[in-house]
Amino acid sequence: MKATSTDAGLANGAASEPRGSGVLRVAMAQVAPRLADRQRNLAMHLGQIEAARQQQADLVIFPELSLTGYFVRDMVPEVALPRESAEIARLVEAAGTLALVVGFVEESPQHRFYNAALFAEQGKIVHVHRKVYLPTYGLFDEQRYFAAGERIEAFDSPRFGRVGLLICEDFWHLSAAAIMQAEEVDLLICVANSPVRGITDQGIRSAETYRLMASTFAQLLGATVIVVNRVGFEDGLCFWGGSRIVGPDGSVVAEAPMLDESLTLGIIDLAELRRQRMITPLGRDERLLLTIEELQRIKRRRYGG
Amino acid sequence: MERDAAQAALDINPELVTSILDRFISTELYRAGFRRAVVGVSGGIDSSVVATLAARALGPDNVLAVTMPYKTSSEATRRDAQTVIEHLGVRSLDVPITESVDAYFRRFPDASRLRLANKCARERMTVLYDQSAAFEGLVLGTSNKSELLLGYGTQYGDLASAVNPVGDLYKTQIYRLAEYLGVPEPILKKPPTGDLWVGQTDEGELGFTYAEVDRLLVLMVDCRWRRAELVEFGFDPQFVDHVAELIRRNHYKRRMPVIAKLSSRTMDCDFRYARDWGT
Numbered sequence: 001m002k003a004t005s006t007d008a009g010l011a012n013g014a015a016s017e018p019r020g021s022g023v024l025r026v027a028m029a030q031v032a033p034r035l036a037d038r039q040r041n042l043a044m045h046l047g048q049i050e051a052a053r054q055q056q057a058d059l060v061i062f063p064e065l066s067l068t069g070y071f072v073r074d075m076v077p078e079v080a081l082p083r084e085s086a087e088i089a090r091l092v093e094a095a096g097t098l099a100l101v102v103g104f105v106e107e108s109p110q111h112r113f114y115n116a117a118l119f120a121e122q123g124k125i126v127h128v129h130r131k132v133y134l135p136t137y138g139l140f141d142e143q144r145y146f147a148a149g150e151r152i153e154a155f156d157s158p159r160f161g162r163v164g165l166l167i168c169e170d171f172w173h174l175s176a177a178a179i180m181q182a183e184e185v186d187l188l189i190c191v192a193n194s195p196v197r198g199i200t201d202q203g204i205r206s207a208e209t210y211r212l213m214a215s216t217f218a219q220l221l222g223a224t225v226i227v228v229n230r231v232g233f234e235d236g237l238c239f240w241g242g243s244r245i246v247g248p249d250g251s252v253v254a255e256a257p258m259l260d261e262s263l264t265l266g267i268i269d270l271a272e273l274r275r276q277r278m279i280t281p282l283g284r285d286e287r288l289l290l291t292i293e294e295l296q297r298i299k300r301r302r303y304g305g
Numbered sequence: 306m307e308r309d310a311a312q313a314a315l316d317i318n319p320e321l322v323t324s325i326l327d328r329f330i331s332t333e334l335y336r337a338g339f340r341r342a343v344v345g346v347s348g349g350i351d352s353s354v355v356a357t358l359a360a361r362a363l364g365p366d367n368v369l370a371v372t373m374p375y376k377t378s379s380e381a382t383r384r385d386a387q388t389v390i391e392h393l394g395v396r397s398l399d400v401p402i403t404e405s406v407d408a409y410f411r412r413f414p415d416a417s418r419l420r421l422a423n424k425c426a427r428e429r430m431t432v433l434y435d436q437s438a439a440f441e442g443l444v445l446g447t448s449n450k451s452e453l454l455l456g457y458g459t460q461y462g463d464l465a466s467a468v469n470p471v472g473d474l475y476k477t478q479i480y481r482l483a484e485y486l487g488v489p490e491p492i493l494k495k496p497p498t499g500d501l502w503v504g505q506t507d508e509g510e511l512g513f514t515y516a517e518v519d520r521l522l523v524l525m526v527d528c529r530w531r532r533a534e535l536v537e538f539g540f541d542p543q544f545v546d547h548v549a550e551l552i553r554r555n556h557y558k559r560r561m562p563v564i565a566k567l568s569s570r571t572m573d574c575d576f577r578y579a580r581d582w583g584t
Binding site for chain 1: 313316317318321322324325328329332333473527576577578579580581582583584
């Protein structure tokens with residue numbers, strides 16, 4: 001059986017340098033963007049980048065659609081930017097050596113509009129993720145306004161290793177996490193605009209789900225997981241914040257407050273990754289080829305051919 | 306005692322709800338360029354909760370509580386309104402509506418009790434909106450989710466407001482919140498009344514209690530149970546159908562007036578912007 005062959009050596013990724021000790025300082029910019037006011041949000045980003053730099057951060061992460069706000073609706077074409085735009089370049093340049101994750105509406109050369117997030121490092125855009133899963137149910141209406149992304153792929157960063165970037169609803173699809181596991185990510189970042197949609201005697205339902213997902217995915221992937229959510233209100237919708245960094249053992253490394261704006265710094269101990277992968281080597285034992293064969297069998301059953 | 310599905314769905318964390326609504330009120334007002342709020346205070350639980358939230362969010366000095374009694378308003382109601390105002394230390398204004406309402410109905414002496422009740426509600430709305438301009442504060446709504454769903458309110462009357470912090474809380478949840486917020490005892494204890502006429506109570510008029518109907522509403526609306534499931538759970542089928550019909554029949558009260566679509570972009574149809582656009 002083909003699938004029994006070892007997967008080792010298949011994905012001998014570019015980031016093959018062993019990373020060991022040291023720390024990474026990550027600033028989570030839990031902000032409340034002004035809805036459809038790009039100029040003001042750009043200024044807010046520049047301020048947060050500067051504040052993160054003063055905290056000696058290595059990476060600053062803004063939430064989903066941080067340049068535009070969430071309920072952009074018919075303003076989508078007006079707030080959209082090509083990734084080569086001067087405004088994006090200005091942010092990337094301002095960040096300089098500080099790595100940066102920003103959420104924006106991306107306009108493609110074909111004039112499609114994507115809910116996108118970029119990762120920039122050393123003055124360059126390294127990766128742009130276009131949100132694949134656009135929620136269109138309940139209060140969500142994203143497929144009306146956005147084109148869906150077509151790829152879920154990780155990328156390499158000299159300082160952060162292999163990195164996965166997902167946007168909000170992507171994180172709720174196990175397949176996205178499974179792909180990131182196959183990508184052998186060291187760091188999984190999810191930027192979100194998660195609202196309150198259900199309150200119990202305990203707390204906010206969606207916040208509890210995120211808390212569980214972040215902790216579970218971190219342990220199952222043997223990776224650091226960072227979720228950065230926004231705060232503030234749009235048309236009655238309350239974004240609950242609660243951004244967090246979870247270590248590969250599932251424990252919380254840093255946590256931003258619920259409901260309020262904050263720039264929260266978390267310190268990632270790089271040695272933790274190695275320890276956890278020794279203790280529970282799930283990535284080592286993962287059978288990628290078996291998974292692919294099973295998925296192909298399921299594809300034949302569900303779609304024929 | 307074990308909670309059943311309805312109780313579990315109605316249970317809220319009042320501290321969390323308060324912290325959300327505190328921020329909601331100040332954020333919505335500030336983004337519209339206001340620092341103050343106007344609340345019609347009746348002495349009932351809903352307006353007491355809204356006034357309390359507003360006082361917490363904005364400071365008592367930035368809240369104007371307006372009492373607007375009609376000649377049939379009971380002494381107890383007026384006293385309860387006064388108790389809340391004093392308890393919170395908010396600013397207050399008493400604007401009786403008897404003269405203006407009666408002046409109008411002198412032309413229509415045979416008007417029904419319902420017409421009078423609706424007229425009173427709309428008279429109060431015009432007072433609140435006028436005081437809104439005078440006080441430079443936005444009108445806060447006090448309609449709860451039970452009333453909004455059942456259509457138990459007057460369109461452009463008590464349903465009118467700029468910002469409604471309690472519209473997604475069922476009446477029983479409002480009680481829970483009121484208890485947490487320390488709303489004075491007499492208000493917590495008395496039966497809900499719109500004080501529409503002497504001896505009127507909401508539950509007498511509706512024909513069921515909020516405690517009963519909230520259990521049904523939360524399972525029907527929030528948890529999306531089907532009719533058969535609700536009946537199996539123990540609700541009387543006639544009660545289920547009656548409430549479902551009230552929700553349907555009163556839906557117009559929850560929407561903007563319908564506009565005949567002619568152009569390529571029409572308000573409320575395919576001209577879609579968030580209300581908080583640009584703020």
